[in-house]
Amino acid sequence: MFNYKDVLETIEMVEREHLDIRTVTMGISLLPCIRATAEETARCVYDTVCKKAKDIVKVTGELSAEYGIPIVNKRVSVTPVSLICAPFADKAHLIGKALDDAAKELGIDFLGGYSALVHKGMADYERRFIQSIPQVLAQTERLCSSVNVGSSKSGINMDAVKLMGEIVKQTAGLTADRDGFGCAKLVVFCNAVEDNPFMAGAFHGVGESGTVINVGVSGPGVVQHAIEAIPDADLSDLAEMIKRTAFKITRAGQLIAKEAAKRLGAEFGIVDLSLAPTPARGDSVAQILEEMGLECVGTHGTTACLAMLNDAVKKGGVMASSRVGGLSGAFIPVSEDIGMIEAAEKGVLCLDKLEAMTAVCSVGLDMIAVPGDTTADTISAIIADEAAIGMINNKTTAVRVIPAPGKGVGDQVNFGGLLGRAPVIPVHNQSANKFIRRGGLIPAPIHSNKN
Amino acid sequence: MRAVVTVVGKDKTGIISKVSTFLAERNVNILDISQTIMDEYFAMIMMVDLSRASVELAPLAEECRAMGEKIGMSIHIQHEDIFNAMHSV
Secondary structure, three states: OOOHHHHHHHHHHHHHOOOOEEEEEEEEOOHHHOOOOHHHHHHHHHHHHHHHOOOHHHHHHHHHHHHOOOEEEEEEEEOOHHHHOHHHHHHHHHHHHHHHHHHHHHOOOEEEEEEEEOOOOOOHHHHHHHHOHHHHHHHOOOEEEEEEEEEOOOEEEHHHHHHHHHHHHHHHHHOHHHOOHHHHHEEEEEOOOOOOOOOOOOOOOOOOOOEEEEEEEOOHHHHHHHHHOOOOOOHHHHHHHHHHHHHHHHHHHHHHHHHHHHHHOOEEEEEEEEEOOOOOOOOOHHHHHHHOOOOOOOOOOHHHHHHHHHHHHHHHHHHHOOOEOOOOEEOOOOOOOHHHHHHHHHOOOOHHHHHHHHOOOOOOEEEEEEEOOOOHHHHHHHHHHHHHHHHHHOOOEEEEEEEEOOOOOOOEEEEEHHHEEEEOOOOOOOOOHHHHHHOOEEOOOHHHOOO | OEEEEEEEEEOOOOHHHHHHHHHHHOOOEEEEEEEEEEOOEEEEEEEEEOOOOOOOHHHHHHHHHHHHHHHOOEEEEEEOHHHHHHHOO
16 A cells, blocks of 8 residues: 555645646658658558547547546657658648648647758758748648757758758748747757657657657656755755656656557657646746746856756656656746746846757757847857757757747747747847858767767 | 545545445445545545446546545545556666
8 A cells, every 4th residue: 555645745746736748649650651642642641640649639538537647748740751752842741731630630739740851961852841841830730840950970961050040030931920830830950869759849760660659748846846845955965856756757657658558559669758847837947947046047057957957857767767768858948938938038048048058958949039030040050059069969959949020129929828928039130141151061070980 | 457546635524434435336446545634634545446346447537526526525546556656666
């Protein structure tokens, strides 16, 4: 029989501290769907996704009720679409539409994988595919897109970086009536992972098996609460407490992932232990950092606090799951975290500090609104900086910025729901035009030569 | 299949009677029961067996929630594995 403390702790985590399974994501290979024409391929893609994931909403609902843990999102990730439509890249939008239709049919919230991997070079069909992204994101609702422009092994493809600056701008322009919402569904990666269950950057890597279940767990509120309980602890004790908490959260994720995989006839992929905030108060990574002793996130000391948090979360998670993967760490999406929003509004949290934070946390510059007149070159330069951090440090980095059309510093964008709201924060006005226009490849760092 | 029922709320008379009757009506067998009062709050944990229950666990969880609302307590029923997973190495 369990003791009171353990049982009530679990219930408290769910009821008061926002413990949840953030996402159950089914990864589906679309490679068997390739047909002679785009139209036939699109039809097969739609049928495959609808068939494989048909029970995902039902099964996650049952699991949530049986185990008493909310499962917030049900999602699907697919093979990077640029590979599926290589022979007919000009008609890639048909595949995008089929995937969006499938997502609506299934009742899932997002489907990721309208993606291309161009970290070393960009074939002509890949360039044409990437050029379809703005239009496709404007015309679909639930489809997410990502492009990998660099890796520690291959370097940074600066031609792709330049192109992505333009693509982000076009995406914002085509969704100007919704504050540039399309950009919230578009991520530019360095060292993209193949088993990430989180959006907008999820895709199903070609090294994965046919159908897998990847689960993302969350719980910034649980960690914050655990830290609150030991206000005078030194940092070693704090790290231990975070590890123990991360362990418990991950174990819940592992249980749900295995059971979901069994019931959905898929393989168990990975558990991604990420502290993913929501705009709700008490579900914020920024508030954890402030609980650790910062007056406001973004001030001096923020990077050190985040580094410790991120590492402790990973250590607890690795111990708890037989397969940890995805991004695993702390997320710092500005618009989705009430503490980050408030710090950005006060002007304490700026783009340069956010960039430093991305060197020690699990992802990158995420859900950040910048002025609508920010040039494509500047966005490319932001992407290049972020990719450089990822490449040199052997970690995943990403850029999801929203150049908010018609808006300037001090204005706000509002996407509602889990995507939240964000104040527009300034970028440097000095040009990086000449650097971006050089093109070519930033060579891989010396420490990539390990063979 | 075994599950854990937790009942938490302000103490009053007849809680155990109401909850156990509710479970018996659904053929849920109580294997172990433990109850205490913490700061005027009633807390009860029951280990139950659902192998002959007339209701599946998922709908039963919803019925428990509704029953809790009716008697002014918070009642949960969860698969035992969630506690095994989170609280044992």
